[in-house]
Amino acid sequence: MAEPGTARSRTNAGPGRLLIAVYLLFAIAASSRAAVQIATRLDEAPLAYLLSALAAVVYIVAAVGLARAGHTGRRVALACCALELAGVVGVGAFSLARPDLFPDETVWSGFGSGYGYIPLVLPVLGLAWLRHTRHPDARKGPLLTPGA
Numbered sequence: 001m002a003e004p005g006t007a008r009s010r011t012n013a014g015p016g017r018l019l020i021a022v023y024l025l026f027a028i029a030a031s032s033r034a035a036v037q038i039a040t041r042l043d044e045a046p047l048a049y050l051l052s053a054l055a056a057v058v059y060i061v062a063a064v065g066l067a068r069a070g071h072t073g074r075r076v077a078l079a080c081c082a083l084e085l086a087g088v089v090g091v092g093a094f095s096l097a098r099p100d101l102f103p104d105e106t107v108w109s110g111f112g113s114g115y116g117y118i119p120l121v122l123p124v125l126g127l128a129w130l131r132h133t134r135h136p137d138a139r140k141g142p143l144l145t146p147g148a
Contacts, residue, residue: 011077011133012069019129022122023063026115030056030107037104045104051091055107055119058084062126074130081126088112088119 012020034053042049058080065077092111095102105114112119 010069011066011074011130013133016066016069016129016133019125020063020066022118023059023066023126026107026119026122027056027059027063029115030059033107045102048102048104048106048109051087051106051108055084055087058087066126066129074134077126078130081123081130084119085123085127088123092120 010016030052034049034056037045037049038053062077062080062084065073065075065080067073068076088108088111091106091108095106095109102109107115107119111117112121
């Protein structure tokens with residue numbers, strides 16, 4: 001049985017490193033894009049640009065949570081992945097239903113179509129990784145347990 005902190009239970013080991021790198025890449029891309037859009041043309045599409053900024057914050061915090069690998073990091077990563085999934089599905093559906101409110105794309109609009117749908121897949125991979133790396137004693141219980 002793997003102990004907490006072993007490679008099996010750590011979110012920042014193995015494929016988790018690639019997941020963290022993708023989150024960091026999206027954090028940089030979304031932050032940069034949102035900063036430029038907010039600074040130069042916020043009045044054109046305020047909802048879209050502010051949602052891109054929110055997505056950037058979620059990506060940054062998720063990457064930190066995954067990189068920390070402890071109990072708190074797992075909880076933070078779980079919350080971010082869940083928020084991200086809800087955001088990309090909610091904003092994706094809303095942007096298709098009300099395109100007039102999205103004159104410019106966000107990271108999450110169109111279910112992440114402007115980013116190759118990676119924003120839709122990324123939180124699913126994050127949640128799957130968190131489930132895969134949880135402590136073996138927690139396999140039959142909730143996704144996160146104290147000490148995992």
